[in-house]
Amino acid sequence: MAEFAIASGISRPTVSKYFNDPNSVRQSTRAQIEEALGRFDYQPNIYAVNQNRQMTKNIGIIVPYLADPFFAEMVRSIERRCIDAGFSPSLFSSHGEQVLENSILQSLRAMKPAGVLFAPLGRESDKSAIETFCSNVPTVLFDSNIEGMGEAFIGSDNHSFVSQTVDYLTRTGEAPAFLEMKHPANPNANKRRDAYLSVMKERQLEPHVLSIEGAGWGFEEIGRQGGLKILEEGRLPTNTILCSNDRLAIGFLAACFEKGIKVGRDDDCDMRVASHDDHPFSRFTCPSLTTAAHDYTSVSEYSVETLFRLIDSGGRLEKREEILFPAKLIMRESA
Amino acid sequence: MAEFAIASGISRPTVSKYFNDPNSVRQSTRAQIEEALGRFDYQPNIYAVNQNRQMTKNIGIIVPYLADPFFAEMVRSIERRCIDAGFSPSLFSSHGEQVLENSILQSLRAMKPAGVLFAPLGRESDKSAIETFCSNVPTVLFDSNIEGMGEAFIGSDNHSFVSQTVDYLTRTGEAPAFLEMKHPANPNANKRRDAYLSVMKERQLEPHVLSIEGAGWGFEEIGRQGGLKILEEGRLPTNTILCSNDRLAIGFLAACFEKGIKVGRDDDCDMRVASHDDHPFSRFTCPSLTTAAHDYTSVSEYSVETLFRLIDSGGRLEKREEILFPAKLIMRESA
């Protein structure tokens, strides 16, 4: 930087000031520096910069499973907002494994990020590791909540998701049975089942929960296997199935297809299937999937905004915030 | 670190040595440091560390489009291998945009990584920006090749993909027509079309290429729209369609379903559809998709190995290497 400062004819401290905020120097100085920048391709050493700054301009983003396009979409939106605000996002995926989640947490602490947007694994998470992390790094949880951890949680209102699908299905045909994994990884799944039970009770309908076996993050295959089993055993209490999430539904639809069961809302169909999430692929299932959509934009926007507010207020909020966005029903061909 | 050194009763330079390689200090010293590490939770400041090291332990990974589960899978495998080798992977997605790809390249240069694994956008890439980058940072290209850039390219052998699918389809029914995007983003697409033409010629069959409109990375929707148009116009030269890639095929299958066209290899089916990639979702289409599978493991393993070799040899290889892995035919229900 010293060399570059000489080359540009400006003193090093002023050049340093320029790189921290180009608007903090006089217009003519800025032009002079930028002219020199055109001649030499100098850029400050980020390691030296971050070592001296009290706080880096990095923001950590952790998602549980990047092979799920839902998270890929969230990430895209979040990264963009961080960059626009002058931060450098660093993306990490736990790939469904606690060990990885913990090691990400550790290396993220070493990065001293200004803040972290964190979608935890859920049931598989190491609560105490997360607690330690959150008390050291300004953290906003999203998508999947762990009570009391982080300064805020931004997610979707599972009750809104389920009540909309249940009401729609009930209005247009038989009341739905609820298909879910017996031991779901994601805490939203439990909230959705509870919401299903409560909504059915409110509407004075008899609930049916179909819990299928399977562990891990290969939801499609779990849904398919579980679906095949249910269909073979013929233990369907209704002709309408509401899946806990779209990936499960994708597998279930595959099972129906294999069994020659026609899914859809026409008279000649055997079964209706609906679900939750509006997964990027749910538009392309056969038939296309009726589902309750996340408000992707609001969740990502509000998560990032909350994190910025948290950073501005020094890493602590007055009290833990929890914001849930309602779903939007997407009616397609499957129900 | 000075404080921690005093607390552990070991001198600072030795502690520094320990953190660079725990085996480089005497066993008793190591034990003493690790005992102290249990009492205090000290970890070296990565920024100070990287500032002084001639080379960091970071490895950059760039993919063109993370919302495509194919890349998510690749990334998972690559990250794991990097971590196991003691490196810290940093993941970036260009999200299909040249501007983003260029800014990733720039911030990656500032990170002074030991090496970079780079799957470029392809047609949308800024060749000169990539050339500059590759001449400054040890880079291995994967998945999508740009002639002459980087020290090596590791990918899939498109000819192997196409010849296997064409031969299989021809052996079991009508010869296929080839469905592709008119202006594909990914260079593999062009290679596949050329391979289709050459294979058909070799087999003395008449080739039919169906080029559909559409730009960007929303392949499913492009395949669906293109499919609808083709089916409506009834301009199908054969009953067998070979799609350039699985995502296009997923959209095409949706179009067939919408049009009431039965896809599969049974006698009562109207059409056969096959494709290339073995996309993680192709198992769950209706019907399940017959496709030529990437050798995910080999590609990721060999990419990483090549990068390590490149790093060890100081950032240059004797000559640019190009390794292509053959496909494996996956026969499922669609053809």
Next chain:
DNA sequence: AGACAAACTTTACCCGTGTAAAAATACATA
């Protein structure tokens, strides 16, 4: 032109760690 504030230059020290050189100590072997 004079006065004042804003911006800049100069100088100097700081951050936390890598690393080299010389001296001191520990360990292993005969």
Next chain:
DNA sequence: TATGTATTTTTACACGGGTAAAGTTTGTCT
């Protein structure tokens, strides 16, 4: 126990830039 080697300690400087203080220049306003 003597000797040689492997480690460690001590001391010192380097890395590249943030930042504070004091003095100087520039620009603006009356």
